[in-house]
Amino acid sequence: MTRPHLIARLIFAAMGVYLLMRFLNSIYSAVWNLNLKCSPETPTWGMLVITAGLVITLTASLILLFRSDWLARMVTGPDADLCEKVDVRWIIAGLRMTACLCGLVILYWPISLLIPAIINSPRILFDVALKRQEFPLPTRTIATIVMNTIKGLFGIYLIFGAPYYVRWQMRSIAAKTRGEK
Amino acid sequence: MSKNELRIIARIMLISIGLYVLLQTFLTALSSIATLPILASAQIKEMPLIITAICIYAVLALASVYFLIRCANRFSTKITEPEPVDDMQVSWLAIALRLICVSAGVLFLYWSVPNLIMTLYTYMIYKPYQHYMSPKSDIVKYVIMLGLSIYLASGAPRFVRWQVRKTLKQCSKIEEQQPSWR
Secondary structure, rough: OHHHHEEEEEHHHHHHHHHHHHHHHHHHHHHHHHOHHHHHHHHHHHHHHHHHHHHHHHHHHHHHHHOOOHHHHHHHHHHHHHHEEEOOOHHHHHHHHHHHHHHHHHHHHHHHHHHHHHHHHHHHHHHHOOOOOOOOOOOHHHHHHHHHHHHHHHHHHHOOHHHHHHHHHHHHHHHHHHOOO | OOOHHHHHHHHHHHHHHHHHHHHHHHHHHHHHHHHHHHHHOOOOHHHHHHHHHHHHHHHHHHHHHHHHHHOOOHHHHHHHHOOOOOOOOHHHHHHHHHHHHHHHHHHHHHHHHHHHHHHHHHHHHOOHOOOOOHHHHHHHHHHHHHHHHHHHHHOOOHHHHHHHHHHHHHHHHHHOOHHOOO
16 A cells, blocks of 8 residues: 555545444434424425435445555546555554544544533432432433444544554455455 | 655644634634624623624634744744654654644644633623523533643644554554565
């Protein structure tokens, strides 16, 4: 892999993470806004459009994350093949650094939402025990907590350098290199 | 990649963040100014306080942008100071990770400081009604985020060292599995 290819792949990976986050946010808002429970009032075309949007976003993010090789080759052009090949350590370091950057940016929002939830949880439990608070908690509260926990865990995995993803990428690059030889 | 190139990249990143903050401040100030006549017509008691808060926010943001752009050269030199290791590649990796941490830290500062000021301000204004609100948890949240931001903006030395160690470990593991890559 040459340096332009690597840069393109790293940018595509970051875009893939961004799209995955958009996908998670869209699921959350789609479930909430369409209020799936009262389906007779929900316009079918609206559901279709939102589902199509979700599928396209997820597919695009998966392509950018796992199958961006052809895209990188297309963007960089044939001249990029003539550049010097990069050391395997640069590929690993680049992928890990991109993961780390994305993880840091992603983690800010779930942390800032989960800290008040953790701080307020004793008060909420107390209110539930005294029957001042309905139980189970409102769907929106539960959905927010679940969504932010997922995002938080994803952010932590990325900050750790996404080791499994990097290993998978390296395996696929190795297989491709062997195929080219 | 030479040290000079790294310093230029650091400068570009810092100035880009500064420009992002400037743009966001401009847009926030614009929307605040747009709502001022509505608030004035509603004859809100805290009008002078609201104007003061907007002014403080604008001044703080502009001062930090000025500081970021003016001192970009000094900051970038500090970020790209070489690590005490012999291997140039390891040093480069540490510098790049430090740059990522500093950029994330500056962004976190920009996201948390105005919110912390706003929460403290709301806490002061609505003190009689605090039974119905819970600004305390918000204050704790922003103080934690502020601590995290300062740690990241200072280059997160322990995290960078840990990340470099892990990266090198993974590199050697993969090189063992694929000896042809060496």
